Amino acid sequence: MMYTLYLKRDSLLHSLDPRVKIVGSLLSVVVLILFNSPVLLFSLFLLIVLTLVTLGKITPREIFKVLKPLIPISVIAMIIWPFILKPWYFGLFIGFGYGIRLLSVALVTLGLIMTTPQRDLILGFIKMGMPYEIGLTLTIALRYIPTLYMLAQTIMDAQKSRGLELERGNFIQKARNTIPILIPLIVASIKTAHELSIALESRAFGASKRRTFLHNIEMKTKDYIALGITLASFLFAVYMRYFLGIGYIKLF
Structure with a gap:
């Protein structure tokens, strides 16, 4: 999601x-x-x-x-x-x-x-002289920050419903309690990155040096x-x- x-x-x-x-x-x-x-x-x-x-x-x-x-x-x-x-x-x-x-x-x-919007943000960077690849990479990185944050919150809620107590214990115990959060988050991140690469390949990203845009800004x-x-x-x-x-x- x-x-x-x-x-x-x-x-x-x-x-x-x-x-x-x-x-x-x-x-x-x-x-x-x-x-x-x-x-x-x-x-x-x-x-x-x-x-x-x-x-x-x-x-x-x-x-x-x-x-x-x-x-x-x-x-x-x-x-x-x-x-x-x-x-x-x-x-x-x-x-x-x-x-x-x-x-x-x-x-x-x-x-x-x-x-x-993400589309306009990419166009803005490109119109200012930034290469399209860098502009897209930067925008995707900014785009996935809230996604990963909300995904981490969802995983934490799911683990809490299974009895995981994140707030209890000393510092070392709290650090160990984050393992059930980090592992699913890393797996989900890798899966998302793989799906993103497939989406870019299906749209022939990088096939041509000259790009056209459906929408433009002025x-x-x-x-x-x-x-x-x-x-x-x-x-x-x-x-x-x-x-x-x-x-x-x-x-x-």
Whole structure:
């Protein structure tokens, strides 16, 4: 069974050219890397959420659903920093920023997938000069992340119904309890990869260097406006960081 993160909506973000969203996502990640101030990073995180809610018509519940698997990793990142920086409350403050940065980068990437169909995403990469093979590989990899995640959840529920207790025991026991989850997941992944290779061969993938497309994309006026706003916002962020010194805290 296939799963997808794409959410069909009648919104401005969904209607934009995928190249604009790809460029915007890449620049957003760069901006998140430029700053390390927890206050500014938290503000950017709220801005990303607000953009997805207002311009993408994605509900906060749907956003929380895709970020939920990353929350434990973000919390671990927050906990580690008090052991690196002294005093501990300063380390916790900086750790909070890095945890929020992790969630923000993930949300930017997931937001691109949630608002762009797979077909348009491939076309966007190809129109930007990426070889078709690489574009397809990247898109398939992004496409199968939610599939494997939902498959793992299904396997876990099935094993729990058979009496497997994943939460009980010490760390070693919990690690052993994951074996009944990993083995079926690996087998299912290999089977899925085999079926995918058969599907590609049946469609004569790689038989011709020149490819044609049933659907095409083209930039419209609103796309150029959105791209201009995105570039202007990125330049303003760079100006804030390197010329005004805003949003960066010296750690060492």
